[in-house]
Amino acid sequence: MNKTYLSYNNIVSALGFDSPRVVQNIHEGISGITLIEDENLFPNPFYASIIDSNSLKEAFGLLGPNSDYTRLEQMMIMSLDKIIKESSVKLTDRVGLIISTTKGNIDTLDPTNPMPKERAYLGTLGHIIKNYFRFVTEPIVLSNACVSGILAISIAKRFIAQGTFDQVFIVGGDIVSNFILSGFNSFQAMSPLPCKPYCKERSGINIGEVAASVLVTTEQKKLVPEAVEIMGEASCNDANHISGPSRTGEGLYRSIQSAFKEANAGPQDIDYISAHGTATNFNDEMEAIALNRLDLGGVPLNSLKGYFGHTLGGSGLLETIVGMHSLYHNTLYPSIGFTELGVSQPLNIIRATTAKKLDCFLKTASGFGGCNTAAVFKKVQS
């Protein structure tokens, strides 16, 4: 079977509007999480990673749009525009479009939002992106909770292997909305401070917003220097609870095991783990258990939630792209916010930006509905 790669990529986030800028900010230890005071979003001040609206408006205006687009559409179009242009892939009937999101244009459900109500349908979002770029194929919208961004990579690879497409563009994203903030707050999952994944003092999540995109391809001549090969991937359900993770990490354990099998890899091959690390008590503890069941407790690991917050349907894709750059720069980035281990099993949390020869990384994610996804990526040897 042909090898499948992740190549051209972009991140539109509070830390910048392109991947190199975002990664440079991470390198310098800068977080996008700030204290937000906006009663339209939440009654009290809260910590989140939000894109500056004026910068977004200005950057999107440069594309010369000829109609009105929602905040998320603007972010997604900006992100995809960059990689479609850079890759010069022609959008034929052999090129797919996958949109990964949990809530899409959920802000348009608010009665004060001026956009028409059909904008809240995820299929409408898909067609707006399709029509903007004139994709020929029907868009595939994936809404699978917080694993969507990484599962979208699996699904792109599978459709390519099946012969449905030769190449696939993925864009993943979600926005910070009163809908999401009120919901996670009702779960008492929101941290009153910047989040601290895996830390003894962790107290919940921060929400963030992002649009990230990547080209999934089998074509060697379409590879950028930071390109990685998708070695193996899998998703397994916990079959345990709809809003809490399995205490034994069963689904995550099985996902990693199955991704390893396809990649023909084991714990000894993994140089770095880009974990989910939402900074809730249950999630981080579950991950520590699952990773230790697979002898992965000693592998350098970070959660990027301390830089971007939890960006929901975009997070898995965003964090995979940062992982690609981490490999390319042979640099481990610290899990910002972490001071002292607060899970019951050992984890090798990265505390400082560290130069290290890196070849292969594992990305994991878990979400509501008991879903878990794992994928193994390897640097493309030049």
Add this chain to the structure above:
Amino acid sequence: MTAENLKIKEYCSISNNRVMLNGQLLFEAQGSDFITFIKLAYKKMDTKYPKFFKMDDLSKLGFLASDILLKPITQDSEMPKNIALAFSNSASSLETDRKHQESIRDKEYYFPSPAIFVYTLPNICLGEISIKHRLHSENSFFIFNHFNAEYLHDYANSLMKSEKADEVLCGWINCDVEDYEAFLYLVSTEGSIAHNKEEIIKLYTTK
């Protein structure tokens, strides 16, 4: 395993207040609203799963249609089955999203509830089915404007060919303002209906 050999083993639909299995009518309750109808169908199908009553409408619909197809396979089996779930719809979880939105509309009368919020994701239904049938399998929820037989067909083939699943439960479950509709089919190595786009469309349109 080649894709040409794959079959549709069974199919089930719930729409227009009727429950159908492999083209045969199992239950009908004309004239009742969705809530009444689905409760009656639950009893008629001898579902016996009290958690059903706390689910939102989309999960109730998907759960019941799945249970009709999966119960005979999973209930007496000691070994968990590797049956993947590949579902789709056009309205995602919007019916429940609207309820959550209503609960935060007024700052003076603000009552968001975790019991509702958790169902503002379409894949929660897949979680409910996985719990009941002990499925530690691949789950994906796609959103299309219309039923898309081609993508579901190709995706099920890829899961089977790559041996990520032994069988795939595929289909469409949708709940929106005016209407609801469920159509699920089980892709397998056994069965008498060929697994191809034309057959899937035929079963979907004649359900």
